[in-house]
Each structure stands twice: as structure tokens, then as C-alpha cells.
Amino acid sequence: MASLPLLSVPTELLLAVVEAIDDAASLRSFALTCKLARLLAEPVLYRTVLVATGSQASCLAEALQQQQPPTRAELVQVLSLQPTYGSNENVEELTPLIGAMTQLRALSMEIPFANYSYRRSRVINRGWERLMQGYRALFLDAQCGAGLQKLTSLTIHWSGDDSRFWLLTEFKPILTLPALRSLTVSCAVLGDDLAEGLDAFASTTALTHLGLVECFVSQEALTAVLALPRALRSCHLGIMRYHTPPSNNYHEASPEQQLEALRQQRHSLQQLTWFDKDFAYDTDVRRVSTAPGTGLYDFTELHALTLDGASALLFSNLLSECAPPNLDRLRIIRHDEGTVLDHPVGGVGYARIPSIPPPVALHQYLPKLHHLDLIFTPENRWNIEPLLAKPDRRDRVKRLGEDYHARGIRLAIFIAKRGNVIPPYLSGEQVPCEEPAYCAENAWFSVPEMA
CATH class of the missing domain: 1.20.1280 (Monooxygenase)
Known part of the structure; x- marks a missing residue:
């Protein structure tokens, strides 16, 4: 000393x-x-551990097996398993030790080939299956009371052994972990068989955030899963958009069925992100949908809503007596170059189900709305010039912004830089970045650089 x-x-x-x-x-x-x-x-x-290669997994496994008090496994609180493709051999050595991490609070897991479209070799398939066997045992043990009892956050970006999808049914204990408050999964199949036995856990779980990213979801499964939380606060319904359906044997929930399942959390839901599977690149929404029942009217806690794509069902709710009464912020993501802004205010573009709600309608049906964000993500990420270049479009948007402002709604327009990847966004991948283009209080910003 x-x-x-x-x-x-x-x-x-x-x-x-x-x-x-x-x-x-x-x-x-x-x-x-x-x-x-x-x-x-x-x-x-050992509090926060990132594993990016198989060699790191082997070294960590060796270190954790040294049983000197306190055991090192008990020191890990945050674990991220993000092995890169080509450096993922032996990652499965770490899997049996995760259950001994009794103080683990946050767990993030990726499969190194989740977003790759090539055909997997037998070697890759064998590695995938060894890893998945360990993960199945991990979550099965957690249901029996060993390990993961204090886990509050779980993020899973996986894929299947012969497709882009994996079956959540094989990992059902994930849904009923006792302390879990945030769950995000991608490329998962939630089929009817997932619902079996979940009714015993209805309104018992601590889950406050649920994210389904590029998932294939049946009506029965979604209804059962959304019945589990006592009080869900935020939900990301990212039903499959970019990927090919896993099989014709599954029947995906319709938008109306998704909304009906979501109604189970109408007493507590505060934030909702809604993906429209059939989004269009055109300048207007031509589909009409009738909101079932009371729609979003009794979602009294809902204050933030993001519509990614042209959802006819949700627009039907927003521009009718079915609108959520206390909505404060509405975000609309359009996958085009902003040509919808060429429509005159109050003109043909606002007939029936509009792609941008007119100020008078939002003011009438959403009395608490204060923020309207329009986000344009051009199909060609280099082609943003049409959105900002036309003087007549700028004048029209300025008048539109003034009209919103007169009704207490702040209009802001953004351009999202799109990378070359699609959801789910894995570690190291470029996530779309929103650049401000227009704000009603400050007029137009400079053109964002899209490099």
C-alpha cells in the first residue's frame, strides 16, 4: 500500500x-x-460490454468463467452483441454465460448477416443454428426464473436460417420477462401460434415500449401481444414493407385489424409510429378508408403520431370525429420529392383523403395540435432540387405555413437523407438523417448537403 x-x-x-x-x-x-x-x-x-467479433466473445467468455467473487458475470449491466459479418465465429461461446448476468438491464442482439441478401452457405447455417440454440435455451431458462429477471430493455435484429425472417414463437418467453419495459424486434414472424397461452399474462407485463420493425404480423398474434402490457406508452408498428413475405401460409393483419388490436392500449398510449405497407411515390393518396368504431377518439393520452407512408385509415381518423382529442404533434413521412407541395391550398389535392391535411381540417378535428412536421425522403436520395428550387412552390408553402400558424399550428418541412440500406438499421449503418428545409417562423433554410 x-x-x-x-x-x-x-x-x-x-x-x-x-x-x-x-x-x-x-x-x-x-x-x-x-x-x-x-x-x-x-x-x-464490465458494466457495459460491446462484442463486435468472435474473438472478443471468446476472450469475454474466458474472463467471465473466472469465479472470483464477485463473479464478473454479475457485474455486466449492458451487453451489446453486434458481431460483424466474417468476424462472427465463436460468438456462441458467450451465449451460455448470459444467463449468469443476473444484473443485466439492457441487451442488444444482432445476427451478422441479418440484412444480407446472398444465399447462405452450409457453414453459415450451422453457425446460425448453434447461436439460435443457445438463445432459445437462454430465454427458456429466463421463463423458469434463471437469469434476465432484471432485464428492462431488449433489442433483437435477427434473421432466419434460410430466409430474412425468424419465428418469435420459438422465443415466446421474451414477451413475458418480468421487468422488461422496452422491446424492439425486427424481421420476426408473429403467427397465430404465438397467441397460444399468452392470455394468461394479459395486462400483467411491465412493457411500456413495443417496436415491431419489418415484422410479419397476424391479427391473432398482434391482438395477443398488445394485450400483455398493463400500460403501453409508445408503439412502433412497422409491419413488413421492404421484405418479401416469408410464406403464403401467413395472413397479415390489415390496417383495420392493427388499429383494433391497438385499441387495447388506448388508455395509456402516448406515442405511435405507424408504417403504411403500401406507401406510394405519387403526389396524392387515392385510397379511401372508413375508420372502424370510434377510431382514435378514445386514445386520450396520445400526443405524438408519426405516419410513415400514406395511410388512408389513419388520415380518415385524423380528419373526422374519430381523431385523437389531445394530439400535440403530427409527423408525416412521404417517400417522394415533395411534388405534393405543388397542389394549391384548398384545391383538388385536398379532396377526399389528402396526403397533406388542410389547415382548416386539422384545426377543426385536432384542437390541441401545435406541431405539423412534413418529412420528404426522395426515392433518389440525390434528387432534392425539385423540393426547394421552384419559386411558386415556395410561395405556396409560405401561404400554407401562414394558414397553419393562424390556427396555432407550427409547420416544419424536413428532407431525410437516405442511405443505401433498408430497415432494420444495424450497427454501423447509415440511419436517415432529417435536415430542416422550411419552418413557418424562419422561412426557408439553405439546401441541405446530401453527400
Whole structure:
């Protein structure tokens, strides 16, 4: 101790010093100096763990197997398994040890070939199956009370062994983890068989956020899953848009059936993102849909709604007595170059189900609305010039913004930079970035750079 004066200071101060060190190598060197240094440093070293290669997984597995108290597995609170393709061999060595991470709060898992379209080789398939066997055992044990009991956040970006999809039915215990509050899954099939036995857990789970990204969902499964939370606060309904259906044996829930399933959480839902599967690149919405029952009217807690695509059903709700009474922010994402802005205010473009709601209608049916965001994501990500270049379009949008402003609604227009990937967005991939193009208070911004 005399040769290490740093260790002679109060333990509370040492803890503060260790917490402030953000260099893992330095922290490891400090941990190797003595037992006290190890006890102070390892909780910080193992608190948040990122595994990007199979070799990292092997080294971590070896370290976690050293059973010196406290066990290192018990120190892990955040674990991200994001192995890159070509460097994912031996990742399955870590899987059996996750169940021993009894203090684990957040778990993020990716399959290294989730977004790849090539045909998998037998070697890849064998690796996938070994990994999935370990994951199945992990979540089955969690249902029996071992491990993951304190997990509050779970994100899964997987794919199947011979398709882009995986079956959530094989991992059903995920849905009933006792402390889980946030669940996001992508490329999952939620078939009718998933609903079996879930009625026993209705209105019992702690889940407050549910994200379904590029998922294939049946009506029965969605109804059963959305019945589980006591009080869901936010939901991302990203029903499959970009991927090929997994099989003709599945019957996808219609928008009306999705809304009916969502009604089970109308007492608590505050934020909703809704993907329209059949979004169009044209300038107007030509479909008409009748809102079933009371629509969104009794979603009294809903204050933020994002429509990704031209949802006729949701527009029917917003421009009628079925609108949510307390909605504060509406975001509309259109997958075109903004030519809809060429429509005159109050003209033909606003007939029937419009692609941009007219100010008078939003003011009438959404009395609490204060923010309207329009996001354009051009199919050609380099072609943004038409949105900003035409003087007559600028004048028309300016008048539109003034009309909204007169009714207490702030209009803002954004352009989303699109990368070369599609959802789900995996680690390291370019996520669309929204650049401001127009704000009713500040007129037009400069043209965003799309490089």
C-alpha cells in the first residue's frame, strides 16, 4: 500500500476517480495492480460490454468463467452483441454465460448477416443454428426464473436460417420477462401460434415500449401481444414493407385489424409510429378508408403520431370525429420529392383523403395540435432540387405555413437523407438523417448537403 499512495485515499474518492476513467486499457492496468484496485475497477470495466467479433466473445467468455467473487458475470449491466459479418465465429461461446448476468438491464442482439441478401452457405447455417440454440435455451431458462429477471430493455435484429425472417414463437418467453419495459424486434414472424397461452399474462407485463420493425404480423398474434402490457406508452408498428413475405401460409393483419388490436392500449398510449405497407411515390393518396368504431377518439393520452407512408385509415381518423382529442404533434413521412407541395391550398389535392391535411381540417378535428412536421425522403436520395428550387412552390408553402400558424399550428418541412440500406438499421449503418428545409417562423433554410 505504501508504494501506491493513490490507494491510501478514501474509497469514495477512489470510486469517483475510477468512474471518471474512460480509457479501458488504463482501467485494466489499474485493476491488475492489486485486489482492491480490481474490486474498484472491474464493476466499471464490465458494466457495459460491446462484442463486435468472435474473438472478443471468446476472450469475454474466458474472463467471465473466472469465479472470483464477485463473479464478473454479475457485474455486466449492458451487453451489446453486434458481431460483424466474417468476424462472427465463436460468438456462441458467450451465449451460455448470459444467463449468469443476473444484473443485466439492457441487451442488444444482432445476427451478422441479418440484412444480407446472398444465399447462405452450409457453414453459415450451422453457425446460425448453434447461436439460435443457445438463445432459445437462454430465454427458456429466463421463463423458469434463471437469469434476465432484471432485464428492462431488449433489442433483437435477427434473421432466419434460410430466409430474412425468424419465428418469435420459438422465443415466446421474451414477451413475458418480468421487468422488461422496452422491446424492439425486427424481421420476426408473429403467427397465430404465438397467441397460444399468452392470455394468461394479459395486462400483467411491465412493457411500456413495443417496436415491431419489418415484422410479419397476424391479427391473432398482434391482438395477443398488445394485450400483455398493463400500460403501453409508445408503439412502433412497422409491419413488413421492404421484405418479401416469408410464406403464403401467413395472413397479415390489415390496417383495420392493427388499429383494433391497438385499441387495447388506448388508455395509456402516448406515442405511435405507424408504417403504411403500401406507401406510394405519387403526389396524392387515392385510397379511401372508413375508420372502424370510434377510431382514435378514445386514445386520450396520445400526443405524438408519426405516419410513415400514406395511410388512408389513419388520415380518415385524423380528419373526422374519430381523431385523437389531445394530439400535440403530427409527423408525416412521404417517400417522394415533395411534388405534393405543388397542389394549391384548398384545391383538388385536398379532396377526399389528402396526403397533406388542410389547415382548416386539422384545426377543426385536432384542437390541441401545435406541431405539423412534413418529412420528404426522395426515392433518389440525390434528387432534392425539385423540393426547394421552384419559386411558386415556395410561395405556396409560405401561404400554407401562414394558414397553419393562424390556427396555432407550427409547420416544419424536413428532407431525410437516405442511405443505401433498408430497415432494420444495424450497427454501423447509415440511419436517415432529417435536415430542416422550411419552418413557418424562419422561412426557408439553405439546401441541405446530401453527400
